[in-house]
Structures are given as structure tokens and as C-alpha cells.
Amino acid sequence: MNIPPRILVVIPAFNEADNLPHVLRELATLDPPPDAAVINDGSSDCTSRAAFEAGATVVVDLPVNAGLFCAVQTGFRHAYRNGYDIVIQVDADGQHDTSGIPALVRPIVEEGVDVVIGSRYLGQVEYRMPILRSVGTRVFGWLTSLAVGQPITDTTCGFRAYGPAAIRLLATDTSYEYRDAVGLVALHRGGFRLKEVPTTIRSRRSGRSSIGLWHTIVYPFHYLLALSVVLLRDPARKE
Amino acid sequence: MPIATKLAALAACAVLAILVYELVRKKKIREEYSLTWLALTAVSAVAILFDRLTLSVIRLLGGVNPSSLFFFAGILFCVLTLLKLTVHLSDLKRTQNVLIQENGLLCSRVNQLEKQAGGDRKEAGAGRGAER
Numbered sequence: 001m002n003i004p005p006r007i008l009v010v011i012p013a014f015n016e017a018d019n020l021p022h023v024l025r026e027l028a029t030l031d032p033p034p035d036a037a038v039i040n041d042g043s044s045d046c047t048s049r050a051a052f053e054a055g056a057t058v059v060v061d062l063p064v065n066a067g068l069f070c071a072v073q074t075g076f077r078h079a080y081r082n083g084y085d086i087v088i089q090v091d092a093d094g095q096h097d098t099s100g101i102p103a104l105v106r107p108i109v110e111e112g113v114d115v116v117i118g119s120r121y122l123g124q125v126e127y128r129m130p131i132l133r134s135v136g137t138r139v140f141g142w143l144t145s146l147a148v149g150q151p152i153t154d155t156t157c158g159f160r161a162y163g164p165a166a167i168r169l170l171a172t173d174t175s176y177e178y179r180d181a182v183g184l185v186a187l188h189r190g191g192f193r194l195k196e197v198p199t200t201i202r203s204r205r206s207g208r209s210s211i212g213l214w215h216t217i218v219y220p221f222h223y224l225l226a227l228s229v230v231l232l233r234d235p236a237r238k239e
Numbered sequence: 240m241p242i243a244t245k246l247a248a249l250a251a252c253a254v255l256a257i258l259v260y261e262l263v264r265k266k267k268i269r270e271e272y273s274l275t276w277l278a279l280t281a282v283s284a285v286a287i288l289f290d291r292l293t294l295s296v297i298r299l300l301g302g303v304n305p306s307s308l309f310f311f312a313g314i315l316f317c318v319l320t321l322l323k324l325t326v327h328l329s330d331l332k333r334t335q336n337v338l339i340q341e342n343g344l345l346c347s348r349v350n351q352l353e354k355q356a357g358g359d360r361k362e363a364g365a366g367r368g369a370e371r
Contacts, residue, residue: 039343058351060343066336074340081344174333 005085005109007034009101010075012068013051013092014041018206021054023090026098028055034088034101037078041071047092069179073170076162080171087162094205096159100197104161107195114166114192114238115184117152118159118199127203132216140181140223147231148188152196155181159199165238166192173236182226189235240290240305248287256280275323279316 009027013020020038027036037058038051042065051059060074072089079087086108090096100118107113121141129137137156144155162170166187170178178186188194240248259276262268286293290305297308 060347062339062343066339070336074343
């Protein structure tokens with residue numbers, strides 16, 4: 001008899017008290033409902049209490065706002081120390097359709113894939129993306145595909161699943177190499193298998209995205225620099 | 240170089256060296272970071288004391304005005320110091336993030352254990368009540 005994998009959904013949250021309960025309620029409808037770790041990234045609203053009240057398995061309050069990857073990595077550390085087999089990263093703003101989690105998990109369980117990426121371009125986008133961001137994500141997708149030698153259409157989507165080897169690496173490596181789209185290239189170079197599956201991205205339920213104009217302007221330069229560095233660096237190998 | 244200028248420049252070097260040393264003594268600067276500044280004052284003092292040698296170095300490098308070497312060396316020192324600080328800052332950022340993560344995880348674990356201990360105490364209290 002196969003033992004079902006232990007799944008942890010990691011939800012990094014910054015001032016998402018309004019959206020978080022909806023996301024957690026949606027997760028509770030899955031069969032079986034996965035454990036959910038909310039990483040409160042130094043929010044100034046009552047994100048932490050909202051997460052507790054909505055039934056999060058664990059709520060980790062970071063003492064300051066340390067950024068998205070720091071929050072996500074905290075989730076990976078928790079998963080690694082508590083023996084989870086699969087980590088699913090889900091945004092706290094309700095944009096990710098969590099009914100797509102089984103489709104993210106399947107390639108890890110059945111095909112031994114290490115990282116499964118939800119792609120809005122293979123699936124559906126239920127909101128109007130700003131044109132600059134839409135063009136940018138497609139260009140990054142094209143460049144990443146070129147670097148990894150397999151088609152990757154959506155490198156910036158945060159709806160992803162990670163298998164045990166990827167969890168170990170992301171929990172223990174503090175180099176921050178894996179924090180952005182370029183992280184996929186680093187993982188691929190380290191021998192990790194990547195796969196994309198279609199997903200649906202909805203509009204935010206409420207509030208505003210923390211991605212501002214400055215981030216949108218600087219991001220392409222950051223991406224290109226990080227990509228060149230990752231391609232020239234010795235990758236951390238899959239154990 | 241006129242003797243008065245030489246003395247003033249040497250005095251400036253001495254003041255900087257004493258200031259750095261005092262900051263180290265008061266634990267405001269760590270020893271390893273003070274060494275660069277003390278080396279700067281030492282090199283400057285040597286360049287002032289042996290000004291003819293400095294002048295020949297400037298001529299060798301194609302400089303006309305002796306002060307241009309000092310400006311060049313000063314800017315180079317500032318750039319290298321900033322670079323060193325950037326490396327140090329990046330390292331600190333990484334350490335800070337690990338500490339933030341560990342702090343969050345530990346607090347969450349403590350909360351969980353406290354809740355568990357509270358629950359156990361309640362259960363034990365209820366048990367004792369039932370025994371009575």
C-alpha cells in the first residue's frame with residue numbers, strides 16, 4: 001500500500017487579513033485537506049489572527065517584513081524539519097485557484113518531477129494583466145526556456161509544487177539563488193526536473209499588489225544579471 | 240613641499256589615526272575594520288615624509304600636479320572601502336534573514352508548546368476535579 005505524501009501548503013502573507021481566510025477555507029475543501037503554514041511577513045494588520053481563526057495548521061510570525069523569498073524559505077525550513085514530502089507555494093491574495101493543487105502534486109508523485117510550475121499561459125488568466133508585466137513575463141519565459149532547454153511559459157507564477165529534494169535544498173541554501181524566475185534555471189542546472197502544468201490565475205479578491213512601478217522597472221535588469229551569474233556559477237547538485 | 244604644509248598633513252594623519260584608535264578602544268569599530276584606516280594613515284604619512292619619492296612616482300604615472308595623486312588615491316580608497324562594505328552588508332543581510340526565519344519558527348514552536356501545555360494543565364485539572 002502506498003503511503004500518501006505529506007503535503008504542506010506554504011502561504012507567505014503580508015497585510016492579507018482580508019484575503020487569507022478565503023484561501024484557507026478553499027484549501028479546507030480539498031480531499032484530503034493539506035496542512036497550511038501561513039508565514040506572516042511582518043504584517044501591520046491582523047493577518048496572523050486571521051490565519052489562526054481560519055484554521056491554519058501553523059502560523060509563523062516574522063518579526064519584520066523580510067521579503068517574499070525570506071517568508072517562503074521559512075515555510076521550506078518548517079516543511080523540511082517536520083518531514084513533509086511536498087511543499088505547495090500559494091499566494092495569500094486568493095489569485096491561485098487551489099483546486100489545481102492535485103494537478104501540481106501528480107507529476108511529483110507519479111513521474112518523480114522535482115518542481116512543478118503552474119502556468120497561467122497554458123491555463124487561464126481571469127483578470128487583465130498590465131501590458132508591461134504581460135510582455136515581461138513572456139520574455140522571461142522565453143529566456144528561461146532557452147537557458148533550461150525546455151519550454152517554460154510562466155516563470156513568475158508563484159503557484160508551484162516542490163518535491164523532497166527541492167525542499168531540502170531550498171530549506172538549507174541561504175544564497176538566495178532560488179528566489180526568482182532565475183531560481184528555475186539554477187534548479188535545472190543542479191539536476192532538478194521541472195514541469196509546467198496549466199493553472200488558473202484569478203484577480204485579487206481585495207487590496208492592492210505589493211509589486212510597484214519601481215519593482216517592474218528594475219526587475220528586468222535584476223533578472224538578466226542574476227541569469228548571467230547563475231549560468232556561470234557551479235550549481236548546487238540534487239542529492 | 241614646504242615644511243609647514245608637511246607638518247599640517249602629518250598632524251592630520253596623526254589625528255585620523257588617534258581618532259580611529261579611540262573608536263576601536265571605545266568598541267565603536269571592530270579591530271578588523273580599523274586596520275584599513277590605520278593603513279591609510281600610515282601610507283599617507285610615508286608619502287608626506289618622503290615627498291620626493293612621492294613626486295617621482297607621480298611623474299612616473301604621468302601626473303603633473305602632486306595633489307592629483309592624492310585625489311586619485313583618495314577616490315580609489317573610497318571606492319574600495321564602499322565595495323568592501325557592500326560585501327559585508329550582503330553577508331549581514333543573509334545572516335539577518337536566517338535569524339529572522341529562525342526567530343519566527345522558534346516563536347511559533349514556543350506558542351504551540353505553550354498551547355499544548357495549557358491544554359494538558361486544563362485536562363489534568365479536569366481529571367483532578369473528576370477524582371474529587
